[in-house]
Amino acid sequence: MDALTHLIQGFGVALQPMNLLWGFVGVTLGTFVGVLPGVGPALTVAMLLPLTVKLDPTGALIMFAGIYYGAMFGGSTTTILLNTPGESASIATALEGNRMARAGRAGPALATAAIGSFVAGTLATILLTLVAPLIVDLALKFGPAEYFALMVFAFITVSAVLGASTVRGLTSLFLGLLLGLAGIDSQTGQARFAFGVPELLDGIDVVVMAVGLFAVGEALYMAAYASSSSETVQRVSGSLWMSKEDWKRSLPAWLRATAIGFPFGTIPAGGSEIPTFLSYATEKKLSRHPHEFGRGAIEGVAGPEAANNAAATGVLVPLLTLGIPTSATAAILLGAFQNYGLQPGPTLFQSQANLVWGLIASLYVGNVMLLILNLPLIGIWVKVLSIPKPLLYGGILVFSTLGAYSLHQSWVDLVTLYVFGLLGFAMRRWDIPVGPAVIGLILGPLAETQFRRALSISQGDASVFITQPISASLLALTLLLAVGPWAYRRIRT
C-alpha cells in the first residue's frame, strides 16, 4: 500500500534523534503553556512560534505538531482542575470534569481525558494517514477555480453559518480579509494598504495578529473586568488510576467520540466546538447512569475530550492536503509553514514527501509521548495552575511581545500588537468571534491569488466558477448553507 510505504519513510524521519528531541520539546512546552489558564491552543501555538525560527523546516514542524497536541492535553487539565475552559471546545469537558474533581475524583477524570486523547488522537491519525492520499489524488485535479470555490466555502462556514450571529461572524471575517490585503500584491508587485510603513510591506504577520487578539486582548480584558477574582484549583488526591468500571464506561465513549470528532474536524466547521458538544449529548443519552450527568459522570469527560482530539487531528486533513485552515489554530500553523516558504497542499505531498510524512509520523510519536509525560507530571501541572494572576499575565505578555518584536526588531510591530490587543478586547466584550478574522487574514491572500489566476486562465471570463462542475457545486453548497437557514425560518413563519 502506498500510504504505508510513505508512512514507514515518515517514521524514518520522525524517529531521528534530533526530530524526536524537537517533538519532545514541543509536547512538553505545548502542555506547559496550554495548562496556563486563559491560554488556548491557538495562542499556545502563536506564542511558541518564535522558538523555531532557526530550526530546519522538518524539525520546526515536528515541534509544532507536538505543541499543537500538547496544548490540547494541557487545556484539558486546566478545565478539569480549574473550571475555566480556555476555549469553547473545552466547555463540555468542564461540565463533568470539574464536578468529578470537586467530588475527589480528579485522578480518574484526568486519566480518562489523557488516555482518551491518546486513543482518539492515534485512531484519528490512522484515519488521517488513510484519507490524506485519497484527497491529495483528488486535489491534484483541482485548478484555481476549484480552490477559490473551496476557500469561499470555508469562509462562509466558519463565519456565517456557525456561531451566534451571522453579521458579527462576517464582520470578523472581513476585518481579517482587509488586514490580509496589507503589503505587496503578489501578482503585480503593487503596494497596498501599507501607508509607506516598511513593516507593513511584508503584510501583517499572523503571529502578531493572533498573539495580539488572544494574549494582549485577554490580558486587557481580564485586567478590566476580573483582575481581582480568583478561582480555586481542585486538589488531586487519591489514586490517578481508573477503576475497572471507569474503563468500561470510558472505552465506548472514546470510540464514539472519535467517530464524531474526526469527520467534523475535516470539514470547515470551525474546529472542535460542535463535535465536543455532540459527543457530550450522545454520551448523556446512551449512558446507563444518566442521573450522574451534571454531578460528575466519567463518560461526560471521556467523550468530549476524545472528540476534541479527534477533531484537532481531523483539522490537519484539509490543512495538509488542500492548504485550507478551518480553525484559528490551523491558520497559525499554516503561517508557520509559510515562514519556511512552504505552501501546504497536494503538491507538497510530492515535492516534500519526507517532510509531510515525517510530520504525520510524528503525530503518532507525539501522542505516545503525551500519554507517558502527562499523568506522571500531574504534580507539576497543578503547580503551574496555581501561579497567581499578576505573575501569570506578566509572563504571558513578556513572551507575547517577544514574538512580535523578533519579527523585524522594530517597535512598530509592538504598536500593531497593542492595536490588535484593543481589537481583541472589544471583540470579546461585544461578542464578535475572533477565529474568522485570523482565518481571513491568512486565507484571504490565497483566495485572491486563486481567483485572479482562474480569471487569467479564462482570459477574464468570470463564468469559469460556475461552468466547472466541482467549483459550481461547492459554490452552490455555500449559497445553500448561507441562505438556507434564513429561508427556512422565513417559510416556517
Next chain:
Amino acid sequence: MRARPAEVALSAGVLALGIGAAAVTSTLPAEGGYAGIGPNFFPALVSGGLIVLGCWLAVEAFTGGWRRREEKTDRFSAAPFLWVSAALFAHMALIGVAGFVVAGTVLFTGVARGFGSTRLLRDAAIGLALALAIYFFFTALLNVNLPAGWMRSLT
C-alpha cells in the same frame, strides 16, 4: 427599545473602516493583464463588504440591539486596564534603547501591578529573572538577536 451607544459606535466604526478602505482602494491601479481585474478588485470587494456589514450592524443596534448577545453587566475598572496599557507602552519605548531585559522587567512589573499585586520588588525580581532566562535562551541557544541594551558592555 433604546439603542445601545457602544454597539452604535462599533457599527459606525466598521462602516468608517469600510469607507476608509474604499478611499484607499480608489488610489490603486485597475489594469490587470489577462485576468481583466487589477490589484484594486479584491480591496473594492472587501471595502464594499465592510460598508454593508457596518450598516447591517447599525440597523441591529437601532432595532433592539445586536442579536443573540449576552448582556454583560460587570463594571469596567479603568485603573488595571491603564496599568497594563502603560506597561506595554513603556516596553515599546524602552526595548530599543535600554534592551530586552530592562524592557521586559518593566513590562512584567507593570502588568503585575495592574492585576493587583502590591509587592513591586518581588515582581521586579521575578520579572528580571524571567527576562534574563529568555534573553540567554534566545540569544545563546536559538541564535535569535534581541537588543542587549546595557548588557552590551558585559559581552
